[in-house]
Amino acid sequence: MRDQISKYTGKLLADRSACADGIAFAAQDDALITAGAPDLAALAGGTLSRLNSLALVAARPSLPFADFLIARAGEGEECIVPQDTETRTFLHDIPFLRKKDLAGDPAPVLARLLGNRKGVIVEGIGIVAVGAITVEQAFINYSSVFHSTFVKYLQDLLADGFRLPGEREAFEAFRRQWLRPLFAEGLDFAGALSLDKNGILAEIERVGRYTVERGLVDSFFGNISVSAGELIYISQTAASLDELKGCIDPVPADNSSTTGITASSELLAHRKIYEQTGARVILHGHPKFSVVMSMLCDRKRECAIKDCWKECPHVRDLGGTPVVAGEIGAGGLAKRVPPVIGASGSAIVYGHGVFTLGRQGFGEAFAAMVDVENFCREEYFRQLDITKA
Amino acid sequence: MFGWTGKLLHVDLTRGTCERREIPSEILHAYLGGRGLGVRLMRDYFRLGPFEPDMPLIFAVGPLCGTNSPTAARLACVSRSPLTGTIYDCSAGGRFAWRLKAAGLDALFITGKSPHPVVLCIDPVRDELHPAQSLWGKGVKETVAALKERGSVTAIGPAGENGVLFANIMMGEGNSIGRGGLGAVMGAKGLKAVTAQGDGVTGIADRERFDAARADVMRLFLASPVIFGELGIAEYGTPALVDLMAQRRMAPTENFRSTFFAGSGNYSGPAIRKECGARKEGCYGCPIQCKKASAAGEPLPEYETVNHFGALNGISDLHAIVRANTMCNELGLDTISAAATLSAFGEARGRFPDAAEVASLLADIAYRHDQGELLSLGSRRVGEVLGKPELSMSVKSLELPAYDPRGAYGMALAYVTSNRGGCHLRAYPISHEILRKPVPTDRFSFSGKARIIKIAEDVNAAVDSLVACKFAFFGATLEEYGELLSAVTGVEYGPESLKAIGERIYLTERFYNCGNGFDRSHDTLPRRFFEEAGSAGEGIDVPPIDRARFDEELQKYYRIRGLDEDGGFGDRDLLGELP
Ligand code: SF4
Ligand SMILES: [Zn+2]
Ligand SMILES: [Zn+2]
Numbered sequence: 001m002r003d004q005i006s007k008y009t010g011k012l013l014a015d016r017s018a019c020a021d022g023i024a025f026a027a028q029d030d031a032l033i034t035a036g037a038p039d040l041a042a043l044a045g046g047t048l049s050r051l052n053s054l055a056l057v058a059a060r061p062s063l064p065f066a067d068f069l070i071a072r073a074g075e076g077e078e079c080i081v082p083q084d085t086e087t088r089t090f091l092h093d094i095p096f097l098r099k100k101d102l103a104g105d106p107a108p109v110l111a112r113l114l115g116n117r118k119g120v121i122v123e124g125i126g127i128v129a130v131g132a133i134t135v136e137q138a139f140i141n142y143s144s145v146f147h148s149t150f151v152k153y154l155q156d157l158l159a160d161g162f163r164l165p166g167e168r169e170a171f172e173a174f175r176r177q178w179l180r181p182l183f184a185e186g187l188d189f190a191g192a193l194s195l196d197k198n199g200i201l202a203e204i205e206r207v208g209r210y211t212v213e214r215g216l217v218d219s220f221f222g223n224i225s226v227s228a229g230e231l232i233y234i235s236q237t238a239a240s241l242d243e244l245k246g247c248i249d250p251v252p253a254d255n256s257s258t259t260g261i262t263a264s265s266e267l268l269a270h271r272k273i274y275e276q277t278g279a280r281v282i283l284h285g286h287p288k289f290s291v292v293m294s295m296l297c298d299r300k301r302e303c304a305i306k307d308c309w310k311e312c313p314h315v316r317d318l319g320g321t322p323v324v325a326g327e328i329g330a331g332g333l334a335k336r337v338p339p340v341i342g343a344s345g346s347a348i349v350y351g352h353g354v355f356t357l358g359r360q361g362f363g364e365a366f367a368a369m370v371d372v373e374n375f376c377r378e379e380y381f382r383q384l385d386i387t388k389a
Numbered sequence: 390m391f392g393w394t395g396k397l398l399h400v401d402l403t404r405g406t407c408e409r410r411e412i413p414s415e416i417l418h419a420y421l422g423g424r425g426l427g428v429r430l431m432r433d434y435f436r437l438g439p440f441e442p443d444m445p446l447i448f449a450v451g452p453l454c455g456t457n458s459p460t461a462a463r464l465a466c467v468s469r470s471p472l473t474g475t476i477y478d479c480s481a482g483g484r485f486a487w488r489l490k491a492a493g494l495d496a497l498f499i500t501g502k503s504p505h506p507v508v509l510c511i512d513p514v515r516d517e518l519h520p521a522q523s524l525w526g527k528g529v530k531e532t533v534a535a536l537k538e539r540g541s542v543t544a545i546g547p548a549g550e551n552g553v554l555f556a557n558i559m560m561g562e563g564n565s566i567g568r569g570g571l572g573a574v575m576g577a578k579g580l581k582a583v584t585a586q587g588d589g590v591t592g593i594a595d596r597e598r599f600d601a602a603r604a605d606v607m608r609l610f611l612a613s614p615v616i617f618g619e620l621g622i623a624e625y626g627t628p629a630l631v632d633l634m635a636q637r638r639m640a641p642t643e644n645f646r647s648t649f650f651a652g653s654g655n656y657s658g659p660a661i662r663k664e665c666g667a668r669k670e671g672c673y674g675c676p677i678q679c680k681k682a683s684a685a686g687e688p689l690p691e692y693e694t695v696n697h698f699g700a701l702n703g704i705s706d707l708h709a710i711v712r713a714n715t716m717c718n719e720l721g722l723d724t725i726s727a728a729a730t731l732s733a734f735g736e737a738r739g740r741f742p743d744a745a746e747v748a749s750l751l752a753d754i755a756y757r758h759d760q761g762e763l764l765s766l767g768s769r770r771v772g773e774v775l776g777k778p779e780l781s782m783s784v785k786s787l788e789l790p791a792y793d794p795r796g797a798y799g800m801a802l803a804y805v806t807s808n809r810g811g812c813h814l815r816a817y818p819i820s821h822e823i824l825r826k827p828v829p830t831d832r833f834s835f836s837g838k839a840r841i842i843k844i845a846e847d848v849n850a851a852v853d854s855l856v857a858c859k860f861a862f863f864g865a866t867l868e869e870y871g872e873l874l875s876a877v878t879g880v881e882y883g884p885e886s887l888k889a890i891g892e893r894i895y896l897t898e899r900f901y902n903c904g905n906g907f908d909r910s911h912d913t914l915p916r917r918f919f920e921e922a923g924s925a926g927e928g929i930d931v932p933p934i935d936r937a938r939f940d941e942e943l944q945k946y947y948r949i950r951g952l953d954e955d956g957g958f959g960d961r962d963l964l965g966e967l968p
Contacts, residue, residue, distance in 0.1 A: 052889070054840050133845070255620065258633065
């Protein structure tokens with residue numbers, strides 16, 4: 001399990017979601033092992049040994065957003081409730097512990113909270129997330145919490161502005177230093193994909209890596225497919241986009257075989273998009289600014305619909321990209337995305353993420369996703385600057 | 390009290406009495422219901438032989454039954470298995486569970502032996518035994534039809550009456566209480582059937598919280614390709630696994646001599662849909678509806694059944710497989726053990742049965758005619774009598790289902806640590822080793838598996854006590870089910886407390902087994918898996934399992950479980966520590 005721990009420590013560093021000197025893991029097989037920053041490792045070990053689970057990560061996020069959310073929360077609140085789809089579906093809410101409530105060893109109370117949830121935030125310490133059966137799962141849960149707090153903080157900030165001492169400065173540093181320009185230039189894409197299986201697999205693997213390397217998505221948030229005659233090649237469910245080797249299912253277009261039962265939950269959406277648009281490839285991911293912006297709706301006040309993420313019947317627009325509602329998998333997303341994506345080549349799903357097309361290959365799809373996210377990023381800051389002014 | 394009724398019906402068949410008694414709420418809180426409650430109620434009886442009159446046959450529902458918690462209208466049946474000698478439980482869906490609860494009961498506790506065949510009839514005003522001479526000898530369908538006025542029915546067929554060691558108890562709608570031969574236990578008691586009706590409602594402590602938790606569960610079902618994906622089990626039923634297992638080279642073929650069967654496409658999910666006009670069916674109150682029925686309403690076989698009447702016996706004729714399934718349902722025979730016993734017998738005599746012979750052998754088994762007399766004892770005893778014990782592909786005498794352990798090492802470990810013997814539904818590592826839920830693990834590695842199996846056994850013991858369906862957990866987790874349970878009962882539960890309950894149940898079962906002479910020597914796989922390779926193909930190699938590595942991981946498992954090197958409890962008085 002030590003190799004797993006170094007692998008996921010590396011991933012936390014590569015995606016810059018945790019501070020280099022603030023990462024620790026614990027894992028238990030027949031014995032407990034811990035690794036990483038000593039204080040955090042002790043906390044991780046102490047907590048995990050109280051849980052009927054295999055692994056745990058405790059790390060200090062590279063951005064102070066989680067702490068800000070706690071500081072901005074009301075007196076009696078004990079958890080934050082982000083509105084994005086990933087959180088809503090898989091995490092529900094994220095409990096937190098305030099610094100002032102941390103007397104002595106926090107491990108027992110942390111273990112109690114983690115006994116009910118996949119991840120928690122401890123003010124001044126970081127995000128602690130558990131992996132019931134693998135180290136990877138702990139990493140995924142950390143990433144989910146990081147993603148959720150990122151999205152929620154940006155949303156709250158737009159709604160309510162700065163409220164805490166030092167908040168504005170920290171946010172400026174995030175804006176100027178942490179964020180990096182997002183671009184597609186300098187990447188190699190196969191021009192027009194052939195029907196050759198090996199070529200297709202290699203291209204999917206490479207594009208998956210690009211999305212993570214360029215910071216477009218966090219590693220396991222998304223899926224990729226190629227349509228090739230009678231087959232759709234699609235990444236598997238719960239696969240990391242930067243590690244797709246051996247994780248791509250060829251699914252017969254006529255459903256004559258069910259081997260693709262392990263394919264991504266968005267298989268149906270992909271299939272319908274291909275049927276309606278004639279595209280060759282689809283790229284789907286959850287870039288953060290797109291997720292944030294997709295949930296802004298100026299009709300919220302007068303609209304009777306409350307479950308916007310799944311019920312909203314309107315097609316909104318973000319810089320020429322249609323925004324629709326719809327739940328994952330067999331939910332409404334598979335109905336609402338295909339009709340709107342053809343014209344623009346991209347679509348955003350409320351609180352969830354972005355789908356883009358390539359008519360020949362991934363160059364177009366990748367560039368489109370970069371454009372959507374860049375538009376949303378700029379638009380976010382434009383609106384923030386207006387509300388601040 | 391919300392969720393539970395707090396009542397148990399004690400039936401003494403020897404004396405012909407039925408009496409409703411209270412179940413202490415501490416026991417319900419600590420064991421939930423279903424498997425946990427049943428196992429707890431076995432505490433004073435587990436040493437008795439399965440056919441001794443005082444051996445209880447227990448049916449127990451759970452606190453979620455009667456609410457619209459997804460997949461929770463189920464019950465567990467608990468006793469000691471005549472096939473394996475272990476403590477035994479099986480979960481089954483169907484209206485019967487729901488009606489039993491509506492009749493005001495959390496459990497049925499049946500002991501004794503009736504001098505004449507009887508039917509137990511339960512309704513909210515009266516619980517009575519009725520003579521059933523006229524039904525004795527009848528098939529399941531006819532029995533159910535004859536009793537349908539009295540509510541939902543659970544019954545045995547000829548196999549149970551005749552003491553076939555792998556006889557099922559069948560639910561009226563075709564669901565079965567399978568595998569361990571509890572049908573024979575029921576038959577030995579002279580109990581042909583139980584009927585239940587009632588109109589009670591299960592109270593819910595916090596309706597709003599319940600609705601929110603239910604919505605969370607449904608969203609996860611929608612997000613799970615295995616459940617509601619277009620190639621998932623809601624569409625194709627569990628035979629959706631046929632193509633996948635073929636591709637992964639882990640479909641047991643010809644008594645596990647190989648792991649790939651060229652004819653399996655004939656009984657894949659899509660093939661069954663096309664050939665049999667499969668339509669959706671399923672357990673009562675379940676939104677998934679993973680079971681399939683023919684246009685005429687005949688239940689169609691599950692994955693394990695198609696593989697075992699198919700590949701395991703070298704048969705590729707779908708209609709013959711469907712017929713075998715129908716016959717087993719009608720006779721009250723477990724399909725997996727029946728097919729696997731025929732396969733072991735086939736290998737031993739040098740010829741697997743063909744489609745026509747399967748049908749006649751199944752009838753012989755149920756009535757214990759001719760060769761059926763021997764075959765009715767299951768593959769282990771068949772192998773021993775024929776002088777080829779190594780050909781019984783079983784663990785603790787329970788025939789292995791359709792997941793070759795050479796293709797999934799967690800499964801290998803799970804088979805041997807299962808308290809009821811060679812069963813896929815205890816730790817159920819297929820979920821992560823093959824179906825990538827909740828996250829994928831490396832199926833050809835033992836690394837971390839001891840802990841993973843232990844955790845999953847605890848989780849599933851809790852699931853079986855809720856009583857929810859394993860398939861729900863291809864999407865949802867104990868987080869959402871803990872919420873449902875807390876909302877229904879008003880008692881706070883979460884994943885960690887539920888796992889603790891599961892651990893308590895698991896250890897109790899193991900303790901009973903150890904008390905009956907089981908130890909490490911029973912926690913092993915048939916030799917074949919350590920010595921012969923499976924079928925390679927599609928770039929996948931299926932070598933024999935490394936025995937040393939297997940043993941090492943098993944020892945780890947014992948340590949994690951707090952057991953000694955022999956897999957036992959030493960001097961520890963476990964039961965004294967538990968509520
Ligand atoms: S998923 Fe299938 S087996 Fe499980 S409760 Fe539903 S119909 Fe029954
Ligand atoms: Zn998505
Ligand atoms: Zn709206």
